[in-house]
Amino acid sequence: MGTVGDGTEATAAERRQLLNVAYRLLGSVTAAEDAVQDAYARWYALPRSRQDEIRSPGAWLTTVTSRICLDVLGSARVRRERYVGAWLPEPLPDRTERDDATRAGHPNGPADPADLIVLDESVTMAFLVVMEAMTPAERVAFVLHDVFRYPFVEIAEILDRTPAACKQLASSARRRTGAAAAPVSAADRADVVRHLKEAWETKDIPALVGLLNPAAVMTADGGGLTGAALRPVEGSERIARYMVAIADKASGLELLERSVNGTPGLVARRDGVVLTVASFDVSDGRVTRVWAVRNPEKLRPWAGGDQPESVR
Incomplete structure (x- = not known):
């Protein structure tokens, strides 16, 4: 398998996945982009020989990004105690609804991070607000397993816990979401x-x-x-x-x-x-x-x- 730096398309695909993970964990496009950039910086800081030893650069980047997000979530609780008023996740627009003037702002530049995030039920404001009540470890276990279907064995490496403990964390997080409301079209x-x-x-x-x-x-x-x-x-x-x-x-x-x-x-x-x-x-x-x-x-x-x- 080639390294992350071997192709622009591969790099973009990995970045898209990492941004989707990080936004769901942090509730902020800006913080998610910072976490992903930090993960890439750590990747490129590795000696080429070490990069070649890593069988799956994408998995490595996901692990590092998730650990960075875990640290950010831990410190965010302290920062939000000083936040003026209520803290809400950063809202995301639908790229198809953005005004022509907005799209024209960056006609040839890199894709806006917000445009790379998949909008589904796991990023609704209601869902993100519920996740704010979870502990950082619960949130990581829940998002990686329930949303992105990562196995608990891999999540255990990220959280430095046993797979059984990670399963319990995800289960606890799931209970916090409560009973699902009647679906509304x-x-x-x-x-x-x-x-x-x-x-x-x-x-x-x-x-x-x-x-x-x-x-x-x-x-x-x-x-x-x-x-x-x-x-x-x-x-x-x-x-x-x-x-x-x-x-x-x-x-x-x-x-x-x-x-x-x-x-x-x-x-x-x-x-x-x-x-x-x-x-x-x-x-x-x-x-x-x-x-x-x-x-x-x-x-x-x-x-x-x-x-x-x-x-x-």
């Missing part, structure tokens, strides 16, 4: 989100309340860089009034229906600048959870170039 979910958008645009509080589950919860992530509720907003009435208050403060706000992490969501922008990316969990025709990412550092994949330092 993409069309039904999109229909609810579309009606929510219309009610939000017209500032129709009764309509918003009717579209929200009475026990709905909205979580906003501003990261201290832009205005956002520091604590979750609970209850349909409070969420509806909060949404209308946002619309009142932001004149000229434009709402767009967009796929967010593979499910129907909304993007709010003003003067072409994305201010908020919202994703939703839907059950029985009503919204049960709202996740609104407003931290401009997490909205870079939604813009052609850099977002402003602070968007208020």
Whole structure:
């Protein structure tokens, strides 16, 4: 088997796989890209004789990337204690929905990392938020086994535990996901989100309340860089009034229906600048959870170039 550096296509394929693993582990495109670059740097730092001894460079890179992510997850818990307000994963756009101007921003450059991540049920905002409650070891065991089908023997080498222990970690993580909710078709979910958008645009509080589950919860992530509720907003009435208050403060706000992490969501922008990316969990025709990412550092994949330092 050739080394990772033997071909551009092979390198790109490995990078795509590593980014998909790292994003699911870290919930951040930026952090995932950093982890993958670190793994490649360690590979190229190896003597050629050592590279030749490695039977599967891809497996080696996956192991190293996963260990880097494990370390990042451990330190992230400390950093998030100092984070201003709630922390949410970085939302991902669907590459097919990106504006022409956005795509034109890098016509001949390398692929945007966000465009290399496969959008499936394992990257929905609901799924990523649940994984935040897992320990770093549980998350690694769960993602590698349940999502990417790595055997526990290989996961054991990454976590430096026995295969049996890794199996227990994945099982514990699986229990944290809880009972699966009744499936909602993409069309039904999109229909609810579309009606929510219309009610939000017209500032129709009764309509918003009717579209929200009475026990709905909205979580906003501003990261201290832009205005956002520091604590979750609970209850349909409070969420509806909060949404209308946002619309009142932001004149000229434009709402767009967009796929967010593979499910129907909304993007709010003003003067072409994305201010908020919202994703939703839907059950029985009503919204049960709202996740609104407003931290401009997490909205870079939604813009052609850099977002402003602070968007208020």
